[in-house]
Amino acid sequence: MEPTYHNGGVNFCWRLRYLFSEPKRPDVVAVRFAGSKVMLLKRVVAREGQRVEFRDGKLFVNGKEIEEPYVRYPCDWNLPPRQVEKDSIYVVGDNRSMPIENHHFGQASKSRVVGGPLW
Amino acid sequence: MVRKRYLFIVGLMVILGIVIVITFSPSEEKRVKKRFHLLSEWVSKSTEENAFTMLQKMRDIGSLFDEHCELKTDYPSLSGSYTREEISTYVGSARSHVSQLSLKFYDLQIVFPEKEVAKVTLTARLTGTSTAGERMDEIRELECLLRKIEKKWLFRQIDAVEVLRK
Numbered sequence: 001m002e003p004t005y006h007n008g009g010v011n012f013c014w015r016l017r018y019l020f021s022e023p024k025r026p027d028v029v030a031v032r033f034a035g036s037k038v039m040l041l042k043r044v045v046a047r048e049g050q051r052v053e054f055r056d057g058k059l060f061v062n063g064k065e066i067e068e069p070y071v072r073y074p075c076d077w078n079l080p081p082r083q084v085e086k087d088s089i090y091v092v093g094d095n096r097s098m099p100i101e102n103h104h105f106g107q108a109s110k111s112r113v114v115g116g117p118l119w
Numbered sequence: 120m121v122r123k124r125y126l127f128i129v130g131l132m133v134i135l136g137i138v139i140v141i142t143f144s145p146s147e148e149k150r151v152k153k154r155f156h157l158l159s160e161w162v163s164k165s166t167e168e169n170a171f172t173m174l175q176k177m178r179d180i181g182s183l184f185d186e187h188c189e190l191k192t193d194y195p196s197l198s199g200s201y202t203r204e205e206i207s208t209y210v211g212s213a214r215s216h217v218s219q220l221s222l223k224f225y226d227l228q229i230v231f232p233e234k235e236v237a238k239v240t241l242t243a244r245l246t247g248t249s250t251a252g253e254r255m256d257e258i259r260e261l262e263c264l265l266r267k268i269e270k271k272w273l274f275r276q277i278d279a280v281e282v283l284r285k
Contacts, residue, residue: 033282
């Protein structure tokens with residue numbers, strides 16, 4: 001999530017953040033793995049039913065280009081359109097300077113969203 | 120009267136012995152966790168590791184696996200069925216390309232779906248530095264199946280769970 005959040009930095013997770021609301025673009029969310037000890041911080045770029053794609057590093061949701069001021073590094077990603085499934089969100093990190101195959105991103109079940117960073 | 124007292128003492132000692140055995144003998148869950156602890160220890164590599172330790176670890180790693188172990192990962196070239204010898208060779212080869220390696224397991228959830236079978240869901244984190252100085256940091260959620268053969272829990276199947284699907 002560079003440069004928004006630094007690798008290895010300490011963050012507090014606000015677990016009640018999505019108690020009465022749903023994650024939406026451009027929220028930063030904590031996505032859990034098997035338990036709660038290891039999590040990823042990712043940005044929500046699309047919600048269920050939306051179509052997401054990358055063209056020359058630019059994000060398109062439902063065919064419309066999305067402004068992303070938090071992406072500071074150059075990006076040349078291309079990803080064919082795909083629809084976000086029911087009860088899922090599409091998350092991507094802010095650091096998109098690496099090749100697309102090396103970046104951990106994609107569709108995640110909403111049940112894996114633990115909350116969001118406190119600040 | 121004396122005989123009764125002896126019987127009482129013997130009975131007490133038997134009960135105490137049973138309690139001690141139950142308390143201090145590791146549960147099946149602990150035995151399964153121990154296998155992950157060993158895997159972590161033997162895969163990990165410090166910068167000071169000598170050739171003898173390296174060879175010993177390579178030999179030991181194979182003993183944690185069943186005769187054939189299925190591996191399913193998001194790298195198609197890595198997925199497949201491996202013998203314990205192949206696993207030892209593969210891990211040894213991978214370790215030779217790194218100067219430092221650390222494998223850690225978190226959040227182990229262990230269930231026993233049937234007798235002598237353990238299913239473990241966990242998060243694995245592999246960090247290290249290649250001999251070329253490149254940093255690596257890989258995290259995966261894994262589902263592992265272990266079988267108990269001759270009183271030893273052996274890895275039979277390791278599946279990588281797709282947390283984020285591109």
